[in-house]
Structure formats: structure tokens, C-alpha cells
Amino acid sequence: MKTIDVCLTPELIHLYTLKDRTVVIVDILRATSCMVTAFAHGAHRIVPFANQEECRMMKSRGYITSGERDGKKVEGFDKGNSPFEYMGPEITGKKIAFTTTNGTLAIEKSKLAKEVIIGSFLNLSSILKYILFSQNNILIVCAGWKGKVNLEDTLFAGALVEKLKNHIEPDCDAPLAAQHLYNQAKNNMVEFLKESSHVKRLNRLNIQKDIEFCLTLDQYNVIPRLINNELVC
């Protein structure tokens, strides 16, 4: 049977074998939710940058510059980190240069994997189907918050482990912990996450609407993949 494991933060990635695995990157609030939304609205490609200044330089090459630091839009960038910014017709056919506090770093650190795909609750069922038919073992890499574990990415990992439990075996305790947490939270994730540090942080930025949207299941059926350091769909 295939196995599934969960890397709860990119700081632990050195403990996992990447080269034979499909890695699912998740940064629910809000990088991977934005990426999935952008592709669902026709974005041509997204180039992730861990470095903010490298990202900024892509403007002169015709890219939309996007991203945040500490939850706020980077000054001078075209777009921030709200999925609602990636729904307009101006996204269709465009190339986007994207940098965020945690999500793009998680992608950067996962580059040696056999395959990297982008997950969020918005494309959960598509990711599930893709994993089921893949031959590879699976590693979910949670973006976390500045190296620490966060609840919302862990819940997404837990949703995958729970829904795949009859088909894929957990590799260690992290997938079991995530699965238990998801089962506790699944009937009302918004409520479950109210006390979480990142949700509190984002609430101070007044983006409750974003949080609720990012916790909505199956809005889109896209599966962004990393090919030659660019996300395509």
C-alpha cells in the first residue's frame, strides 16, 4: 500500500525523503488558496519567489506582482494575498510572480520532490482524486507560520489522511495527529479555528470573508503543478 506522511512545517523537511514522492504544498491562509483561485480564473502561470525583491523585478517582464509579508500586501505590488483579488477577468491568460511569508518558502524547500502540486480546501476533491490514481507515496508539506506549526494547514493535511484512510497508510504520527484534529474540526472549521493564532492575526487585518472562503470545500477543480520552477495548470 502507498504511504502518506505530513511535514508539519518546512523547518522539518530535511527529515523526509522527497525524491520518490508527490508533495502537496498547503498554505490555506492564504497563498495556496490564492494560487488555486487564480488558475481557476485562467491564470497562465505563477512563478513562486521566496525572495521579495526578485519577485518585484518580474514586473518589468510583464508579470503581475503578488504577495504579502506578515499578512499585508507588499508595497508597490499589484496584488496582495486575498483570493478575491484573483477572480477578475484581468487574471485570464496572465503570468503572476508570487511571494508570501510561508507558502512560497514551502515550495522552494520541496523542489527536490518527484512532483509538487498545490492544495487547498478549494480544490480538495481534485487533489484527492489525483493522489488516488498516483503511483507515488505522498508527503503533505504544511507552510506553517514562520517555521512553526499552524492549525489550518494541519487540518487540510488531516482531511486528506481521513478521506484516503482506506487506500493509503499513514507513515508516522504526524498524519494521525492531523487526522484526529480534522475529525474534531470538520463540522465547523471556521469555529474550530477561531482561537488559532493565524486566524486571530488575520482578524486584526479584518479579512473574515477571506478566512471563510479559504475554508470552503471544492470550489474549483484545478491542480496546479510545479514544472521547471513555475506553477502551471
Place this chain on the structure above:
Amino acid sequence: MKTIDVCLTPELIHLYTLKDRTVVIVDILRATSCMVTAFAHGAHRIVPFANQEECRMMKSRGYITSGERDGKKVEGFDKGNSPFEYMGPEITGKKIAFTTTNGTLAIEKSKLAKEVIIGSFLNLSSILKYILFSQNNILIVCAGWKGKVNLEDTLFAGALVEKLKNHIEPDCDAPLAAQHLYNQAKNNMVEFLKESSHVKRLNRLNIQKDIEFCLTLDQYNVIPRLINNELVC
């Protein structure tokens, strides 16, 4: 209000400030459970070693040599890693040199803390009382398994967070995750942990009795502390 945080594995310790904190080290299966048991039976001091050969050399200085690698007693050592080995009269007044796969490494990595104490379910209430009356912020350092997160140490962290919730504020998401897991598990931890990777590993070594004992609350009221690189009580 004081804060409480949880470092889910020693691999993440660089993300935490140690110098103003009381650190509680936990390695439920079985290092800290053994240490607490040994002090409850009159051990004079325990010197933790991350390195197995340094530990072995203490034999010639009159120490009992103790410890395991991968769950099994180190060849040539006096004692292994079962709490039942630390209950006899031969423990009273003795100095013990102790090395384990994860627990002693967690102690080594926490040495810069203001204060280091040793926790287990066996001395849970004593630890709770001690923390309540301490002036310091609290960090629970879970020993985990070879760098990865494990469920049993996370449950202990969650027990502390849950029982202190009216007095100490969680610092981040890891304490909240641990608290949720503990609340799910608390009525039957043995059953909850049956699927955990470490429990499965230990079951292959046929030590169900050890596991059940290590998950028993409040057998002892000792609080081992690290003073000048030695545990005393």
C-alpha cells in the same frame, strides 16, 4: 498573563526563546517516565548523555549505566528504558548515567533555558502545581521520535495546556493542537495511542505493561530539575 508554548520536536527548538522560560522536557515512552520513577525510588542524581559512549564511560566512576537505542537496551549497560527497572532498592542513593534515542537529546538542546524540569504523566499534578506558582513563561519540549512529532508527548503537552487554560495563555497554534488532541484522548489514552507509530514499535518489543504504566497519572510527586548538567530532585 504568563504564556505556554509547545515545541513539538527538538528539531524546532531554534524557533523558541529559551533564556526566560521554564522548559518541561517530556519523553513519555519512556525516558522521562523512567527518570521520574528513579527519583521517586530514591535515585541520588541522573546525568543525561546524548552520546552513548560518553555514557558508558561513567560505569568506571560508580554510575549505573542506563538507556536505549531504538527502544532496546544498549549492550553492556546495566539497565534499559523500562520504568519497572527503576523501582528496586538498588536505585536508592545511586547515581545514574542515562542516554536514550530522543529524551536526552531534548535535554541537551534545552540547556540554555532559565530552568529545565522533567515531566511525565507519572508526575503530572506535581508539574502542574510547580508551573502555576512559577513566575516564568513555560515551554514544553517534546522529545518526539528521531526529529519527528509523536502523539504521546504531544498528549502530555496538551494535558498541561488544558489543565492550565484558566491561568496561562497559549502562545501559538502548537499548544492549541496539543490541547485538542488531549481532550479527544483523555478518557482512554491507551486506546487512542494504539495506532501511533511509537506504540506499534514498542508493541513489537512486547512491552505493553510499560506503555500502560507510562500513561498512568500521578503515581509520584517528584520534580527532577537540571542543575549544572545533572538532574537532581
